[in-house]
Amino acid sequence: MKNIAVQRGLKPVSEYLSHAGYKVFEFDSRQKDDKDFLDGFDAVVMTGMDDNLLGIQDTINNVPFIEARGMTPEEIKETIEKRIQ
Structure with a gap:
């Protein structure tokens, strides 16, 4: 299962990717500045x-x-699949 980080506020994307079998983690703009996140x-x-x-x-x-x-x-989803082959 692939882990995908999705920016908070993109709920339709998060839901679609979850239903497609991806493990989705939402993040906000403050978290993206954390080097380890x-x-x-x-x-x-x-x-x-x-x-x-x-x-x-x-x-x-x-x-x-x-x-x-x-x-x-x-x-x-198509873009993700093309880029992580």
């Missing part, structure tokens, strides 16, 4: 990719970040 995730789904994204990328390598803005839950 996102360790162990297979992908991170969030909005506002430009908000401190460099700080996150410095702490996690090889974890796909998916910008949810403008995407349906189905499109997000």
Whole structure:
């Protein structure tokens, strides 16, 4: 089972991914600044990719970040599957 971090406020995405068999953990903007919080995730789904994204990328390598803005839950799931093969 893949572990996916989903930014709080993206409830339809969280629910869709949970029903699709992913283990989903919600996080808020304060948690994403914690260097250890996102360790162990297979992908991170969030909005506002430009908000401190460099700080996150410095702490996690090889974890796909998916910008949810403008995407349906189905499109997000497809993107996750393509990036974590």
